[in-house]
Amino acid sequence: MYGSWANRLLLVPATVWLLVMLVLPLLVVIIFSFGERGTAGGYVPAFTLEQYANLSARFTAFKNTLLLAPTGTFLCLLVAYPLAYFLAVKVHPKWKTLLLVMIIVPFWTSILIRTYAWIFILGGQGLPKVLGFLGIEGVRLINTPTAVLIGIVYAYLPLMVFPVYVSLEKLDKRLLEAASDLGSSPIEAFRNVTLPLSIPGVATGCMLVFILLMGEFLIPALLGGGKVFFIGNALVDLFLQSRNWAYGSAVAATLVIIMLVTVSIYMKLVVRNQQ
């Protein structure tokens, strides 16, 4: 259809954009992570592992993230699985698209506004006050790990529902009939047939949610009130307040490495098993 030169020409803007705005900045982060901090902040060229050796200075942020990100992922899965199962197996096909669209739509609207809604709900003038009227006094929700976890499940649920739904939707219903013909109870059939076959979807959902949670900033910033501190919050502090670019780059590079390890474990366990 197009001569080869025309084809190359079409690729020019995308190539330039990906190089300048993706590849180059990521390389800069890697280079800076081996550098030193300037006296007035910023970066001084050097080759040292000092920044990486010093990672434990932000131990709390790493600990919180590595504790709450998997917990949040697991809670997402707990809430999402029954919903995905219902949508894939029980719902009339006529309603499926509408119900799926209704799950995905909130995911694309402003996460900032949706998280703000929870400040409103969990804050002192919201749910705790309502509970106060009902006689349950002294409930504190905002600025606790619980609030952060609620915010996480709320924000990332759609991302978990979709892959699980897709894996359950593909499931061959005849396998369940076969299981029941061979004397399995519905619960046994679920445990021995449905659950194992939905594992790839579960793994995909968990990987997606976990990766994005590792870089989360807004939810802990708004619902954790500075007490529940993620790596993302440490990064904002390092780059926008203390301007320690070299150390910040090392933290960011470590974050990317954790994410890459997650993806490669996922690839090994799931993608290869499927082939």
Place this chain on the structure above:
Amino acid sequence: MRIYTLAVYLFLYIPIGIIVLFSFNAGRHASDFHGFSIKWYGTVLANPFAMEALATSLIVASTTAVLASIFGTMAALALQKVKGRIRAIYDAAIYIAIMIPGIVIGIATLIALVTAFKFLNPVLENFWPGFLGDAPHLNMGYASVIASHTMFTMALVIVIVRARISGMDRALIEASADLYATPWRTFWQVTLPQIFPAILAGFLLSFTFSFDDFIIAFFVAGTETTLPLYVFSSIRRGVTPEINAIGTMVLTVSLTLLITAQFLLRGRGSQSSTQ
């Protein structure tokens, strides 16, 4: 099961509903509902800072959407002809662009551009031809936000348009060539009309993403303030009913665009099944 599903949908939509509901509340707090009023909308519209942030966001989002859908479509068309290693490199870059958390993109872009500008600005000052007036001073602002948003959303458009191209009827293009249409004419009369819904959906998703993005703009906007940045700093100063009004307006914009995009992408399915 039904009740559970209903509960999850309520969980997803109640916070949004609360924002909308309380944007019309005459009182200041969630717990004192003083009846219907649109006074907070009046406050927002009369607030010059909010209006300026809105204008900035609209400029950034529309420029991003135009650039991303043009460059993304060009790349998607060209990539069908690219095979082997080079194709694998492009695919990897596109998936990295989509998967990498916004915070990492924000940080990387910030330090890469600030460093590049530090070298480029003296060069520009020394070599700028005098008859063109003063040398431009490169800085973080509109251009850096647009460039960064375009990188991510362009990758998204490539994926969406490519899916549409692969679902396209090849025979039509061959028929067009058999009837002696030039490649250019085939593109305008055969290819473009078929992929247009996908391009439009990509455009709307790009606009929504850019309009709603907080974390990338947080790092690369320089002294400019987009609407999410304005909302974030307002939340930091305390929860006010004004934010509910802004939130409702933002949600209305994104929901309208998203539902249109979903409609366009769904139209694709029914169309290709009738062909």
